[in-house]
Amino acid sequence: MAHQWRGVIREYASRLPVNESTRVITLGEGGTPLVLAPALSALTGSEVYLKVEGMNPTGSFKDRGMTMAITAAVAAGTEAVVCASTGNTSASAAAYATQAGIKCAVLVPDGKIAMGKLSQAIAHGAELLQVNGNFDNCLDVARKLSENYPVFLVNSVNPARIEGQKTGAFEVVDFLGDAPDYHLLPVGNAGNITAYWKGYREYSEPYESETAGTLPAVSTKRPVMWGFQAAGSAPIVAGHPITEPDTIATAIRIGNPASWAQAEAARDESGGLIDAVTDEEILEAHRWLSSREGVFVEPASAAGVAGLLKYHAAGQVPSGKKIVITVTGHGLKDPQWALRNADGSDVTPTKVDFDVVSVADALGLA
Ligand code: F0G
Numbered sequence: 001m002a003h004q005w006r007g008v009i010r011e012y013a014s015r016l017p018v019n020e021s022t023r024v025i026t027l028g029e030g031g032t033p034l035v036l037a038p039a040l041s042a043l044t045g046s047e048v049y050l051k052v053e054g055m056n057p058t059g060s061f062k063d064r065g066m067t068m069a070i071t072a073a074v075a076a077g078t079e080a081v082v083c084a085s086t087g088n089t090s091a092s093a094a095a096y097a098t099q100a101g102i103k104c105a106v107l108v109p110d111g112k113i114a115m116g117k118l119s120q121a122i123a124h125g126a127e128l129l130q131v132n133g134n135f136d137n138c139l140d141v142a143r144k145l146s147e148n149y150p151v152f153l154v155n156s157v158n159p160a161r162i163e164g165q166k167t168g169a170f171e172v173v174d175f176l177g178d179a180p181d182y183h184l185l186p187v188g189n190a191g192n193i194t195a196y197w198k199g200y201r202e203y204s205e206p207y208e209s210e211t212a213g214t215l216p217a218v219s220t221k222r223p224v225m226w227g228f229q230a231a232g233s234a235p236i237v238a239g240h241p242i243t244e245p246d247t248i249a250t251a252i253r254i255g256n257p258a259s260w261a262q263a264e265a266a267r268d269e270s271g272g273l274i275d276a277v278t279d280e281e282i283l284e285a286h287r288w289l290s291s292r293e294g295v296f297v298e299p300a301s302a303a304g305v306a307g308l309l310k311y312h313a314a315g316q317v318p319s320g321k322k323i324v325i326t327v328t329g330h331g332l333k334d335p336q337w338a339l340r341n342a343d344g345s346d347v348t349p350t351k352v353d354f355d356v357v358s359v360a361d362a363l364g365l366a
Contacts, residue, residue, distance in 0.1 A: 005031035008064050008167040009071060014212035015170070015202065016068065016163055025070045025100045029056045029063035030167055034175045034324070039292035040305070044312055045319030049180070050295055050305075051172060054330030058120060061168060061192060061328050062092035068164030069154040070096040078152040079103060082145055084138030085155075086188065086251045087117030088329055093154050094124035105151065107131050107138040112250050114298065114334035134245060135189075136256045156191025157258045165192055169199025170218075172324050179204065179219040181321035186303035186328055187227035187236065187274060188252035190263035196326070197225055197266035223324070225272035227263060228307035230300070234276035236263060248279045248337075251300035251329060277306035285309055286337060289327065296331030296338070 005011065007026030009018055018024070032055040040048035053061035070093070073081050080103040083093045090106035090113075097104035106121050110130040121128050131138050139155060146153035156162060173179050179200055187193050203218040229237055230247035235255055242255035257263065267274050277285075282299050285306035289295045304325040311317050331338065339347045352358045 004028075007067055008164055009067055012167050012170055014209045014215060015207060016167075017160070017210065018071065019211055022071060023074055024067070025074055025096055026067045027057035027063065027095060027099060029067050030171065032056060032171070034172060035293070035295065037293045037295075037325075039288070040308065040325075044308070044317045044323070046181075046317065046321040046323050048308070048323045048325065049172075049176075050289075050293065051168060051324055051326045052295060053168070053326060053328050054297060054301070054333075058088075058092045058095045059116070059330035059333055060088040060092065061165065061326065062088045063096070064167055065156060065161030065164040065191070065195070066092040066096045066154065068160040069093075069158050070100050070102075072158070072160040073102065073152040073154065074100050076152065078150075080105065080151045081154045082107070082142050082151040083154045084108075084135060084142040085113070085117075086135050086253060087113035088251060088333070089155065090126060090128070091117045091120035091124075094121045094126035097126070098124045103127065105129070107142050109134050109138060109253075112253060114250060116333035116335070135254050136241075136245075139189075139258060155258065156189060156194075161191060162195045162198060165195030166199030166202065168192075168326065169196045170203060173200070173203050173219045176322060176324075179221050180223045180324040181318075182226060182323045183223040183326070184226045184228070184304035184307055184323065185326040186249075186252055186300050187229045187263060188233075188254045188257065188300065190227075190236070190257035190259035192326070192328070193225060193227045193266050193274075194259045194262035197262075197270065222270060225266045225270040226304075226307055226311075227267065227272070227274040228277050228303040229274065230282060230303060231276040231278045236260060236274045237276045247282075249282050249298075249300035249303060250334070251298060252303065275307060275310075277303055277310055281306040281310055283337065284342075287342065290331065290338060295327060297327045298329045298331055298334040299337055301328040
């Protein structure tokens with residue numbers, strides 16, 4: 001019988017801070033495909049899987065954390081939530097707040113968020129303010145706002161967000177039957193690398209559930225974590241905040257990540273690394289995903305794949321391993337990049353008359 005996925009809170013209730021009386025706010029997030037990437041696998045000689053987070057209800061991994069954050073906001077009797085965002089968090093917060101029947105305010109950097117994300121926040125009726133500053137400035141204001149006014153902060157500094165997002169790691173292990181050898185992903189504000197590592201850690205040890213007693217370990221090991229920042233916005237790689245972060249991957253245009261220390265802990269405890277990839281490498285990986293794997297992502301989402309290609313070129317990707325790469329958001333969020341050729345020129349679709357001979361000619365079938 002067909003089984004409808006019930007959203008990450010209900011699927012993983014025994015490992016989340018909820019109980020039977022919790023009013024769950026969900027749009028059915030999670031349960032996203034783990035897709036075997038044939039071209040990346042052939043290239044590296046490893047089994048490379050993509051965790052396609054663009055398949056979430058609002059088109060990014062943020063929904064996993066937002067179902068928890070808005071559920072927590074409702075449990076606290078909150079009437080309004082606020083977030084700073086490079087776009088995806090705002091789209092997600094707006095959608096979940098709408099379902100909960102509460103207000104949502106979002107602070108986004110003026111001119112630096114993709115049109116798809118802006119449209120989502122507006123469509124869901126968020127109070128959207130375009131701030132004359134970058135993401136780090138927006139987060140600073142959002143935090144102060146939540147400390148001084150009756151609004152609930154739903155950025156990933158809220159632990160509920162990390163709790164929800166750790167379910168990404170659970171799904172990978174549940175699908176593969178054990179943890180992969182490596183897990184690669186983009187790093188922006190560093191919430192997601194923090195959350196995946198938490199999920200992998202919790203699944204590799206007995207877990208004291210609040211509602212279900214002691215749960216046995218699910219995996220026998222943990223992956224090595226490889227995180228990738230955009231070169232113009234790579235504070236963790238540089239070892240200091242970047243005051244004017246810059247990259248075409250606007251989702252990760254962040255100069256002072258809130259979960260910096262936790263990201264370094266994930267890197268060090270797993271024996272992994274956090275490195276930078278250039279905008280060119282990001283766009284090359286973006287094209288690789290759409291043209292060779294059949295997976296359309298937004299540029300920031302390709303940073304993990306850019307990292308894999310970079311390390312493969314340097315001879316540092318082992319063969320015979322299982323490698324999972326989270327691709328974080330859908331290509332339709334920021335589609336303009338697909339309409340540019342590798343040399344930066346515009347793609348110009350071929351125009352034809354409406355007769356079969358012209359169409360056959362244009363297709364080279366003659
Ligand atoms: N990929 C996408 C598509 C994102 O939107 C983000 C973050 C990241 C990767 C990085 O994840 O911050 O957990 O390290 N977007 C946030 C936002 C900042 O406001 O939507 P992270």
